[in-house]
Amino acid sequence: MIAKEARQALALQRFAEANPQMLEEIRELNPREQAQQIQWAFDDAAQEQGIEPWELTLQLVAQSPEELHAMRLEVHREVAEALGMVWDEYCAFNEIDPERG
Secondary structure (H helix, E strand, O other), rough: OOOOOHHHHHHHHHHHOOOOOHHHOOOOOOHHHHHHHHHHHHHHHHHHHHHOHHHHHHHHHOOOHHHHHHHHHHHHHHHHHOOOOOOOHHHHOOOOOOOOO
C-alpha cells in the first residue's frame, strides 16, 4: 500500500496524465499555477462523481479493490478517532460495513 503522505501527489499525477487536453491548455502557465489548475480540476472531477476528493485520491492510487477497501477504512478510522467515536458506533452511524467497504 502506498504511504499516506504520497497518495495525493500520485493521484494528482495520474489524474493529470489521464487528462492530456487539460495539460495542453495549462502548459503556458508557471509550475505553481499548473499545480493549482490540476488541483481545481481534480476537485471538480470528484464533485462531478458525487464523491469527496479524498475518495477520488484513493480510487486513483489503489492497486486492487482490497487495497481500496483497506485505505477507505483507514481514513474512516482516523475520522472516528478525531471525533472521539467508538469504531462500531461510527460504522453504524455512517452505514459502513468494515467487512465489505
